[in-house]
Amino acid sequence: MTEAIQIEQKIALEAIEWYLSLSERDDDHVLRQQWQEWLEADSSHQIAWSRIEQVNNELSSLSSPLSRGVTHQSLNKAAKSRRHFLQSLAGVAIISGGSWAFLKNDMFLAPLMADYHTGIAETRQVTLVDGTQVQMNANTAFSVDYSEQQRYLTLLAGDVLITTAKENRPFLLKTPWADMQPLGTRFYVKQRENQALLAVYEGAVNIIRQDRFPTLLIKAGHQISFAADQSGSVVPAREEALAWQQHMLIADNMALADVLTELENYHHGWLRCDPTIATRRVSGTYPLMDVEQVLRALSATLQIELVYRTRYWIMLRPKQTV
Structure with missing residues (x-):
């Protein structure tokens, strides 16, 4: 490599x-x-x-x-x-x-060369030529391929909430691990690093995963997580996943490492934690546009300390005892 x-x-x-x-x-x-x-x-x-x-x-x-x-x-x-x-x-x-x-x-430039992309701490709403609405979280990129016969979107990275316009041309959202075929719907797809999430709020969505898994229909009110070689169980969809639209993070018993992964989309630099505290559970509502405030709150509630190598590189570790 x-x-x-x-x-x-x-x-x-x-x-x-x-x-x-x-x-x-x-x-x-x-x-x-x-x-x-x-x-x-x-x-x-x-x-x-x-x-x-x-x-x-x-x-x-x-x-x-x-x-x-x-x-x-x-x-x-x-x-x-x-x-x-x-x-x-x-x-x-x-x-x-x-x-x-x-x-x-190697896909280093692919997100920035996409038809639509957002940077760190940037969200955006896009209305496509057919009337389909796409709301983009930070660090998100997708491209559009519309023709007389079909409507294709390719999600390269990030989170999108899509409300599809009703018309005769089929609509398909392509992701690295699966294709999403919505059936008159409002749905959310999150594609970050090694895991993806599909949540359906209206209509239904077919998950098409080629030869690895059979096509799976996810109906309104349900969601599923999946990775390259596995799929999770279908569970009730959670509206809290869309809190980023209000620039908020709602954590419900989330692992600290997962919280930091979310915060990194709103922080210019690195956020890391000591492996010994990575699984500590976090619950609460936090402002994504003020990462420093969130880190201070986590430091107080979890009894951890923030170590600044620079203002961009921050390590969370167990509080040192004298």
């Missing part, structure tokens, strides 16, 4: 976000100091950043006039959007025959 693949996708995307921010605000000394703190927080940050610099160096040395033209257009601060920037940059890699393709092939 290559070093690039070993880097977490979240870290790779953070490195790209830092690169773009610094390119757009190269005279912002506060931003540069914050980037330096992020860079020094963990060796994997430095590895990810070195990959970005490698790409930049390769683009700067391109000899083809066509490549140079696209590079100049891509790096221009007046580029219409970050997605346009990244797509142009990917085009340069193809034109130049460079070695940058590993970034795109």
Whole structure:
């Protein structure tokens, strides 16, 4: 396995976000100091950043006039959007025959190159051309493929609440582990790291998992968790899963490690906990837009302490006794 693949996708995307921010605000000394703190927080940050610099160096040395033209257009601060920037940059890699393709092939850039994406602490509501409404949680990305015969959405990462528009063309949501075929419905799909969740609030949804599992129909009021090689039981759907729409996290006997995973979508950096406290149970309602406040509350209620390597890298560990 290559070093690039070993880097977490979240870290790779953070490195790209830092690169773009610094390119757009190269005279912002506060931003540069914050980037330096992020860079020094963990060796994997430095590895990810070195990959970005490698790409930049390769683009700067391109000899083809066509490549140079696209590079100049891509790096221009007046580029219409970050997605346009990244797509142009990917085009340069193809034109130049460079070695940058590993970034795109390993899905490091896929979320940022999607038709729709949100960043850390960003939510968004999208209305598609057919009237389908998609509400996106933070760190979410999906692409759209509509034709005269079908409507396909591909969820690359994150959480989406979808209310499908009624029409004759079939609708299909593709995820890495299963396809979701809604039947006139409002449903929620969460695709994070090694686990996924489907909750149906109106209508019904077929889960199609190719040859591994038979097609499963989930009716309104029910939900199911699944991973690449297994499926959970069908249980009552929980509206609390949608609390992020109000920028809240409702924890009902959640493991501390799972709480931190949710908070990371609203925190620029890493949140980690000592393995000895990872399974401590957490209950309560917490504001996602104030992660520092949540961490202080957890510290008080669970008798743990917060260790700051930088403001971006925070470790939770058992409170030390004197």
